[in-house]
Amino acid sequence: MSSIETIAPTQSSSVFTLFSPKLLPATLMLGGGVTLYAVESYITATIAPSIVRDIGGLELFSWMTTLFVAAGVLGSITVATRPKGMGLRAVYVVAALTFGAGSLVCAIAPTMPVLLVGRAVQGYGSGMLSGLAYAFIRFIYPQPLWRRASTLYAAIWGVATVLGPTLGGLFAAGGAWREAFVILVPLAVIMAFSARRLLPDVADDRIDTRTPLLQIILLLAAVLFVSIAGTIEQGAYKAVLIAVSAALVAAMVLIERRSEVRLLPYGAVMLGNPIARLYLTIFTMMLVLTSDIYIPYFLQTLHGVTPLISGYLVALVALGWTTAAFFSASFTGRQAAIAIVTGCILETAATASLIPFLATATPFTALAEFAPAVIAMFLMGFGVGLGWAHLVTRIIGIARKADEDKASAAISMTQSLGGAFGAALAGVIVNSAGLTHPGGIAGGLSAANWLYTLMAIPGLLAIILSFTIKPASA
Known part of the structure; x- marks a missing residue:
């Protein structure tokens, strides 16, 4: 299935085993995908004021984050609901190119509405990349290394909260917010082309590939409502939006429990x-x-x-x-x-x-x-x-x-x-x-x-x- 089958799955393996010669390429690819998602979330938050000063759209300021988050959730869902027969490596290629396309749109955006389109596309691609990191774990690494790989991805999110604002501050200080998006385009293209060589081509082992459309719609609506709630000042409106969002999640859970076409793994909505x-x-x-x-x-x-x-x-x-x-x-x-x-x-x-x-x-x-x-x-x-x-x-x-x-x-x-x-x-x-x-x-x-x-x-x-x-x- 992949070259990792030749690596002895010893219990004593450390996190550094992920960077051994045979595992390093895949680790860089998967860790790179998580890094793009994590760091980009914080970079854009830092350069957002510079963007508004340049192209306007202050009234749409909050949507730069809202659309990115909602699209990211949809991207992670896509990993599991992709078309039948589409392997994870092919999803990685699509995800990287999608992220790159979204970054390019953001870089050349003349107005805020255009930039928001780019942010949604960018969020969708990065959401897939983040979800793929966990989806690939069982194919890339022996089971004793699953925990180490999860540790690495967790550490990336921690580092991103420092690295993202720092990089964003450097671009913002120089008024170079477009360049903050431009540099991501060739990086995404390189990742897409490298995936075919550095990631294994694993078979699609899913049994049920039907799309749980209703659950996805309810969940995305809930994410949008709660994201909007986090960007407005009026406490009463916030409370209403959170309540509506919670109700949508509850409705999704009820449908998920009764539906034959599920969004989540079996048992995920049963507390027992x-x-x-x-x-x-x-x-x-x-x-x-x-x-x-x-x-x-x-x-x-x-x-x-x-x-x-x-x-x-x-x-x-x-x-x-x-x-x-x-x-x-x-x-x-x-x-x-x-x-x-x-x-x-x-x-x-x-x-x-x-x-x-x-x-x-x-x-x-x-x-x-x-x-x-x-x-x-x-x-x-x-x-x-x-x-x-x-x-x-x-x-x-x-x-x-x-x-x-x-x-x-x-x-x-x-x-x-x-x-x-x-x-x-x-x-x-x-x-x-x-x-x-x-x-x-x-x-x-x-x-x-x-x-x-x-x-x-x-x-x-x-x-x-x-x-x-x-x-x-x-």
Whole structure:
């Protein structure tokens, strides 16, 4: 099937085995796809003000992110719902070329509506690339390396939260936002042509290739509504949009449970099934983690921290994720199960600890004053990274043979949904708590207290779920 069959699947293999001569090409291809999706999300957020100043379209500002996220979810779904007989390598080629085409449209866009078309195309291609990374794991690597590969992809997302804004800032500082898209075009073309040589041509082993159109429509509508909710200021409208989005997801779940044509792997919408609890744990952990988007604001408003320093401090969340991912990469069996439970507890406790550590009006002028909040931010990401790869590996490992593509694609989809719902929910909380009215220090204090109190609650659900996840050897 591929050259990886000649590699001994030893339990002692480390993450660095992924970069051995025989695995390096595929690792670069799959890791590169995840990198494009992750980094591009943050680069565009950073250069967006420069884009608006150049071509206008301030009223459509939020749609640059909204369309990218929604299209990315659709792209990850496409990996599992692709036409019958279409192999994963062919999907990779299409995904890379689609991403490149979207980047080119963005680079030459004369107006905001044209740029939004490019962002949607770009998001669709990058969503496929991200989903393909998990779909290819079982074909590229021996099973003992699945966890290491998942660790690598998790680490990429952590690094992207630092690398993306940094690169975006460089382009924005020079007024070169178009160049930020231009450089992606040849890169995407190279990836597309390299795929035919560096990725195995695996057979399409799906049994049911019918498209669950209704579930896809409901899910995409839910993503759009919740993404829009995260971009408007009125708290009442936010709440309504989130409620509508939640209702659409509930409707999708009900249809999924009764339909013969499924979007998700078998058991994913039945809480009594282990795979459903794994996905729900991923969703809740991402939802809680997204509360970090307001940390820079609170640092600047409540503690007098400069924008530059606050940006680097919030990057500690990403550093924690990446550090924990590599720290726990060698865990197996009971160790892995404990890592998942410990990670959920750490993330929840760290989020709640920001109430006394961050929701105060004390200026941070000395290291001792920074330290508690810094440790809490690091542990938020550390908790997620500690169990993430093991959650992913368990999903791939227990999914039915005919559902393995669906199971892999749903990982990226669930991650995006958790982030989208988390951002929207956080927006509702802080605006309802007075972030803008009365605003200032009083509003910031109220918003911070309510945000980290309420956003820690889903973490309790993640903890409960984590205790039900059995070791892989059980």
